[in-house]
Amino acid sequence: xxxxxxxxxxxxxxxxxxxxxxxxxxxxxxxxxxxxxxxxxxxxxxxxxxxxxxxxxxxxxxxxxxxxxxxxxxxxxxxxxxxxxxxxxxxxxxxxxxxxxxxxxxxxxxxxxxxxxxxxxxxxxxxxxxxxxxxxxxxxxxxxxxxxxxxxxxxxxxxx
Numbered sequence: 001x002x003x004x005x006x007x008x009x010x011x012x013x014x015x016x017x018x019x020x021x022x023x024x025x026x027x028x029x030x031x032x033x034x035x036x037x038x039x040x041x042x043x044x045x046x047x048x049x050x051x052x053x054x055x056x057x058x059x060x061x062x063x064x065x066x067x068x069x070x071x072x073x074x075x076x077x078x079x080x081x082x083x084x085x086x087x088x089x090x091x092x093x094x095x096x097x098x099x100x101x102x103x104x105x106x107x108x109x110x111x112x113x114x115x116x117x118x119x120x121x122x123x124x125x126x127x128x129x130x131x132x133x134x135x136x137x138x139x140x141x142x143x144x145x146x147x148x149x150x151x152x153x154x155x156x157x158x159x160x
Contacts, residue, residue: 033073037064090119097126 032048039046039055047054056063094113098106109126116122 034065034067037066038062087119090123093123093127094119 032046034048035046036048036053036056038044038059038061039053042055044055050065052063094109097109101109105126109122112122112125113119
């Protein structure tokens with residue numbers, strides 16, 4: 001089979017390619033966190049070298065990086081993580097209030113939760129442990145939570 005074709009060799013085993021000049025050494029491509037503005041605009045792979053990346057150097061173009069730390073993917077992930085952590089904490093507080101408060105008060109909290117989509121205001125309203133729990137107990141099924149907001153604010157204003 002001596003033709004214009006090269007012979008097909010079996011796949012080399014690991015560490016066997018060291019002495020074999022036919023084996024190609026493949027390097028893993030390194031990802032970078034931020035590409036330069038020109039590479040982003042041209043949609044070219046940027047190697048992230050500073051002050052000039054390889055793509056800009058070969059084209060003799062100006063290489064500029066936008067290093068705004070607020071706009072990095074890492075910063076977005078941290079912000080989202082903190083927001084979700086706070087949201088989880090608030091939801092666990094509401095769940096704990098529903099579990100531990102007396103039934104009448106838990107019913108009012110539940111009604112307020114269904115009518116409002118702001119957990120933070122719910123927590124600030126019911127988490128104060130003010131000396132007027134009779135508002136919650138006496139008005140379990142007849143008062144809606146918006147009326148409780150006004151009753152709660154007048155009660156807390158008179159006790160201050």
